[in-house]
Amino acid sequence: MKKFKIDCTTSGLAFLILSLILLSSLTWPGDSVLAVSRAMQDPTACTNALQGRIAWNYDGNKKWASANLERLCRNSNSDQPARCFERVMHNGISWGGGTRWEWPNAVDLCEQSRDANATISCFQQKLGQGNHWSAAIAQCDERSLGVPTLGAPAVAPPEVSQVQSGRGVFRVTLNGFSVIKETRDDPLEGDGRRDEVFIVGEVWMFDRDGNSTLRNSLRGAVLGDNTNRPERVPAGSAQPGIFGGRAGGLQTGDSFPTNEPWRRATRGFGNPDRPPLKLWEGELVKGQNLALIMPTIWEWDSDRRSEVENSWNSSVEAWLASNPTFSFGAKGAAVDRITRWRRGTSVLSSFGVVTFAGQRSSIDGNRPIGITVEDNINGGNAWLNPMVLALTYDAAQAAVASSTTRGQGIVEVNILDPDGASYRLYLQVERVP
Numbered sequence: 001m002k003k004f005k006i007d008c009t010t011s012g013l014a015f016l017i018l019s020l021i022l023l024s025s026l027t028w029p030g031d032s033v034l035a036v037s038r039a040m041q042d043p044t045a046c047t048n049a050l051q052g053r054i055a056w057n058y059d060g061n062k063k064w065a066s067a068n069l070e071r072l073c074r075n076s077n078s079d080q081p082a083r084c085f086e087r088v089m090h091n092g093i094s095w096g097g098g099t100r101w102e103w104p105n106a107v108d109l110c111e112q113s114r115d116a117n118a119t120i121s122c123f124q125q126k127l128g129q130g131n132h133w134s135a136a137i138a139q140c141d142e143r144s145l146g147v148p149t150l151g152a153p154a155v156a157p158p159e160v161s162q163v164q165s166g167r168g169v170f171r172v173t174l175n176g177f178s179v180i181k182e183t184r185d186d187p188l189e190g191d192g193r194r195d196e197v198f199i200v201g202e203v204w205m206f207d208r209d210g211n212s213t214l215r216n217s218l219r220g221a222v223l224g225d226n227t228n229r230p231e232r233v234p235a236g237s238a239q240p241g242i243f244g245g246r247a248g249g250l251q252t253g254d255s256f257p258t259n260e261p262w263r264r265a266t267r268g269f270g271n272p273d274r275p276p277l278k279l280w281e282g283e284l285v286k287g288q289n290l291a292l293i294m295p296t297i298w299e300w301d302s303d304r305r306s307e308v309e310n311s312w313n314s315s316v317e318a319w320l321a322s323n324p325t326f327s328f329g330a331k332g333a334a335v336d337r338i339t340r341w342r343r344g345t346s347v348l349s350s351f352g353v354v355t356f357a358g359q360r361s362s363i364d365g366n367r368p369i370g371i372t373v374e375d376n377i378n379g380g381n382a383w384l385n386p387m388v389l390a391l392t393y394d395a396a397q398a399a400v401a402s403s404t405t406r407g408q409g410i411v412e413v414n415i416l417d418p419d420g421a422s423y424r425l426y427l428q429v430e431r432v433p
Contacts, residue, residue: 046073049082055090056103056433064433065169067283072111084110084119093120096133102401102408104168104431109137166286169432170396172293172389174199175410176261176275179236179254180422183299183369193238193249195299196224197423200368201279202294202316213289214282217313221273222300223256225249233274262406262426281432286393292320293389295413296368297423306365308356308382319354347399347429348387348411356382369423370415387413389427399429 047069055062072081088106092099113119119140126136182195198220205214225248226232235256238249255261257275265276280293294316356371367373373382389411391399400409406426413425 043077045079046076046081049079050085054082054086058089058100061433067167067169068107068433071167072107075112076114078114080116080119081110081113084113084116087116087120093124094127096127096136103433104397104400105133105137109140111141166393167283168393168396169281169283170291170391170400171281171430171432172279172391173264173428173430174201174275174277174279174295175264175426175428176255176257177297177426178261178424179250179252180414180424181420182250182252183417183421184419193225193227194236195250196222196232197235197250197369198222198298198300199275199277200296200298200312201277202292202296203280204292204320205282206290206292208288214291216280218272218277218279220277223250223274224300262410262412262428264428279427284391284393284396289392291389291391291396293391293427294386295389295425295427296370296384296386297415297425298366298368301366304365306367308365308367308371311356315354315356319352323351347389347391347395348413349390350385351388351390352385354384354386356384369417369421372418387415389429391429396429396431400431 050056050069050072051064052062056064056068072085085106087093088109089101089103093101095101095105109123110116110119122140123136126139127133131139179195199218200220201216201218203214203216204212207213222229222232223235224232225236225238226234227248234248236248236250236254238251250256257265261275271277279295280291282291284291367382368384368386370386371382371384389399399411402409404410406412407428409429411427411429413427415423415425
């Protein structure tokens, strides 16, 4: 009996040791949760996974603006928002009409996601139930579901204010233009063959209290016939005359800088004086500020400044100051007014006539195409009805999301002269991470 008891004890001990060895090789569910929880407690995991690693667009741009990193990763201690965004944008997830997403929509779906797979599965399920993609995003937004972060107190995350979530960096670029019909010119074409033009862009930004936060004005290089004028940028297809010269000068049917001027030309982008030309870039905050962009194209006639040129700055400032649409009055009135007005409308509008000191003839001197001039030997008044982009956060978002046969975010500006000349500018509104 004693020997049997010892054998039993020995066998039991061996069994216990073997069991402990086996158990040590296993991962218990609790251990897994603990490990995941610890791994998820890194507040930089999301931003580190995004910046320089995941492209925010389909051009491969991996440089993110800090405001958009904050929006996607706010309140997150894991890389799950980044993984969600990566899958949605680059791994063939359908939004219901294709697999190429507008990146702000992908951010809307994935911001503060606790579980990338669960967020995407929720979205796909809601789509399958017949919901519009925007409704599916709203229903799967984890901020509104109150899902706690693993390892954090089981309470709903703090409310994110409208101002904090409704903000972004936007850019407006003049991609190019088309000559629908050239202007009436000097018969001797002393200023160059056919049309020579230049771009003028005026930009304002205001905060909700009506304070000016930005005022920029740019004037581009002269584009057209550069025969004996090396400072000009060659543009147009007009053929040399009897005295020779290079081909150039803008005529009916021409476009610049390419034959498809609505498409962003990668070559030359970043030039400060010709299309593709950045007119403005800045941050818009929902209900808090406003950007105004006024693009014009001018006919060049002389090195001598015209009366309209001399009075241009003072005239546009007087136009803005007296315009009732932009009269702030009570705090935030203009921002609220533009926000309400923009719902369901184009971001491009006319806000009334700018009045200038006149000049003797509608073809005498440098002038914005589209201007009306009193043909008075003593000089008369001149009027211009410019088209203006008025961008609040909501208006900019709408412009970015708009799609035409010309592309995403393209806004066409048609400029008509009283003598029948016509140019078309192609602007593009983008959101910049």
